[in-house]
Amino acid sequence: xxxxAQYKNFINSSITVKTQTFFTSYSGKICLLLLGLIAxxxxxxxxxxxxxxxxxxxxxxxxxxxxxxxxxxxxxFRYFRDSNQELDPENSIYSTEQLGQNSLTQNFTWSRDIIxxxxxxxxxxxxxxxxxxxxxxHTSIANxxxxxxxxxxxxxxxxxxxxxQRFDNQFxxxxxxxxxxxxxxxxxxxxxxxxxxxxxxAALISALFYSGYLLAIEKLRDKLDIISIVFGCCFxxxxxxxxxxxxxxxTLFPHTLSAWLSVxxxxxxxxxxxxxxxxxxxxxxxxxxxxxxxxxxxCFTAIEAWLIFNQSLSIENLLGFxxxxxxxxIGLSSSAARK
Numbered sequence: 001x002x003x004x005a006q007y008k009n010f011i012n013s014s015i016t017v018k019t020q021t022f023f024t025s026y027s028g029k030i031c032l033l034l035l036g037l038i039a040x041x042x043x044x045x046x047x048x049x050x051x052x053x054x055x056x057x058x059x060x061x062x063x064x065x066x067x068x069x070x071x072x073x074x075x076x077f078r079y080f081r082d083s084n085q086e087l088d089p090e091n092s093i094y095s096t097e098q099l100g101q102n103s104l105t106q107n108f109t110w111s112r113d114i115i116x117x118x119x120x121x122x123x124x125x126x127x128x129x130x131x132x133x134x135x136x137x138h139t140s141i142a143n144x145x146x147x148x149x150x151x152x153x154x155x156x157x158x159x160x161x162x163x164x165q166r167f168d169n170q171f172x173x174x175x176x177x178x179x180x181x182x183x184x185x186x187x188x189x190x191x192x193x194x195x196x197x198x199x200x201x202a203a204l205i206s207a208l209f210y211s212g213y214l215l216a217i218e219k220l221r222d223k224l225d226i227i228s229i230v231f232g233c234c235f236x237x238x239x240x241x242x243x244x245x246x247x248x249x250x251t252l253f254p255h256t257l258s259a260w261l262s263v264x265x266x267x268x269x270x271x272x273x274x275x276x277x278x279x280x281x282x283x284x285x286x287x288x289x290x291x292x293x294x295x296x297x298x299c300f301t302a303i304e305a306w307l308i309f310n311q312s313l314s315i316e317n318l319l320g321f322x323x324x325x326x327x328x329x330i331g332l333s334s335s336a337a338r339k
Contacts, residue, residue, distance in 0.1 A: 029281045030293075030332075036277030037293060039269050041300035045308065046266035047133075053259035055250045056133030057241060059266070060126070062254065064237040066267035071231035078227070114223055121216035121229070122236025124209045130241065132206035139199025145298065147203035149182040154211035155291035162215060165286055170334035175292055178327025182295045185302070185320035214278075214287040221283040230276050292331050295324050 050059040135144045152175050159165040167175075213233075220229055245252060254260045282290060299321045305311040 026284060029284045032277050033281040033285060033290065033293060034296070036274045036281065037296055038300050039274030039277065041297040042304060043266060043270040043274075044301050045304060046262050046270065050254070050259055050262035050266060053254055053256050054263070055248070056137070057130060057244055057248060058250045058252065058254075059263060060129045060133065061238065061241050061245055061250075061252065062263035063129070063266050063271055064126070064234040064241065066264060067234040067271040068231060068238055070267070070272055071227055071234065074227055075231060111223075114220065117216050117219055118224075118229075118232045119236055121213060121220065122233045123240060124212035124216060125233050126237040126240045128206050128209040128213060129237075130244070131202050131209065135199045135202035135206060137199070139203065143200050144203040145185075146183050147200055148207045148210075149179060149295060149298070150204065151207040151210050151214075151294060152179060152288065152291040154208050155214055156288040158211050158215045159218075159286060159288050163218065163287070165288065167288060168334050171288070171331045174327045174329070174331025174334065175288075176327070177330060178292060178295045178324045181320045181323025181325075181327055182298055183320075184323060185298055185317055211287075211291065214282070214290055217279050218282045218287040221279065226276050226279050229279050230271070233275075234271065289332065292328065296328070299324060 047056075047059055050062070054062070132144065132148060135147075156167055156172070156175065160167065217229060224232075254263055278290060302311075302313060302317055302321075306313055
């Protein structure tokens with residue numbers, strides 16, 4: 001019996017070590033990033049359901065304040081836990097090593113640069129959400145999606161200019177192939193007209209802001225833990241969008257159960273899980289790769305709509321998915337894919 005107990009402990013410890021090694025490796029981070037993107041891809045569905053009762057700005061505000069409350073509670077728990085550890089380290093269930101090595105809740109020191117980048121982060125994500133929602137009201141979904149899918153180009157350019165990252169020709173070619181695949185998914189619904197020009201420009205600007213959001217997270221990941229990044233982003237987003245709600249006279253909170261469930265799912269699944277996993281991976285995976293893999297989101301969303309709403313998938317959709325995968329393979333296999 002003692003031998004079996006020792007063998008069981010050995011197996012459990014081996015599995016734990018292998019699991020920790022996998023999720024801290026580059027391949028493990030890519031898998032976590034894909035899980036995060038799957039979670040984020042549900043945002044279109046939750047936003048669509050939420051906007052049946054709320055205005056777009058109210059949906060964004062609900063997404064921010066719910067996530068702020070959840071992560072604020074987590075930060076409060078962390079502070080209480082660390083205080084107990086300092087007062088009574090012998091009886092604490094957390095070891096000093098565990099507290100120091102947890103990448104979710106590592107200690108950090110505030111500085112002026114961190115505060116400035118944090119404000120920039122919250123502004124970029126808030127602007128991205130509000131402007132993209134506005135663009136969907138002033139242009140077609142196809143136009144908005146196609147222009148928003150240009151995010152990898154802006155992100156790669158920003159990483160080159162501000163983070164001193166270099167991308168080889170193979171990565172650039174793979175990125176262009178993947179972007180062509182993403183555009184081909186919506187190209188059959190593409191429409192032109194001067195009356196849609198403002199909405200098209202807004203979609204392009206929203207892509208630029210999302211690139212800034214990814215670059216800011218990558219810059220902060222060496223200085224802040226994930227919980228603080230997500231909390232700070234959503235808290236700043238609440239402050240920025242609240243005056244807009246007052247000016248527009250929009251409602252602050254949902255009025256129906258379905259709307260509540262939609263915005264809670266949006267906050268928990270898409271923001272609390274999806275964006276947190278993306279932020280976690282940005283310490284190892286460059287923002288250019290993250291933006292490139294974001295092109296999978298239309299694929300995931302289309303599959304989810306097919307499963308949930310029984311929406312059909314055309315041959316053009318499948319060809320677009322295949323082209324995206326080919327582009328991603330070319331880009332990820334380049335030497336520039338790793339930091």
